[in-house]
Amino acid sequence: MTIGLTDSFDVLDDRDALRERAQSDGYLFLRGLLPREEVTALRADILKICANHGYLKDGGSEGEGLINKAVVDVIDPVAIAFCGVGIPAEAYKEVQRLESFHRLAHNPNLLRLYRTLFGGEVLVHPRHIARVMLPTGANAPTPPHQDFIHIQGTKNVWTSWIPIGDVPRELGGLSVLAGSNRDGLLPVKAAEGAGSLETYLCEVDYEWVEHDYEAGDVLTFSSLTVHRSIPNQLGDRLRISVDYRFQPLDEEVDRGSLTPHCGVLSWDEIYEGWESESIKYYWKKYDLSFSEWDESIRWQKEKIC
């Protein structure tokens, strides 16, 4: 295991160098790509929801995401494990309604990164995911997996994993198996944690890379790059992050990527009360091509190694 992702900020505008690094490592890390204030404003919106549900100590007044154990420890573990998002569905619906949560995915710095990487126009998948991981046994760390299993469409989908607030390693951020994208699509077995599927890793030479993330950082990786979360060792506070997805506009997309995450709400419900119209149903103006879902790649193999 290595600590410290390679920062690619210096090659952000150098298309060849950026693509070469993306291809060889399977990830790009951009320290401070996003304005810290925008990320911390979203964090404040999410913490307010958590406070309203009683999850935070002293009503969330500390701003550090310290949890109210008396409340959190008695939440039904099945409710907490809802869709791998770390909090029960009632609270997650409120996060999905946040305009700030959906808007961050359209930040010009992110779009610039993907335009350079893809060498063309970008489709931002509207199915955004927030992870508001309460530190309880019900939230097992996310198992090693490749996103293609869950997203499909083109293999050129790239995920942005964005810490919403500082996420030092003790708080349980994301770890990537650098270079694993080069091995193609790998078989899976059932597992605990978000996504419920784990990639079989047999005698790989690649190395896991972990990082102490700060608000504003962006880690992006291909849909074939194996990644996992590391356990939250602090136990008294939650880890907040988002996953957004991007792909070349002219490649195939799975229809599910255009629907709200886990069907928690409809788009009309999500958009209710938003100030701006500009990012509502934006994908409908494109002439998209669609792929068919292949369930067979998710069939679990008994024993591979």
Ligand SMILES: O=C(O)CCC(=O)C(=O)O
């Ligand atoms: O944050 C997590 O625990 C999982 C994130 C993830 O697997 C992803 O962004 O694809």
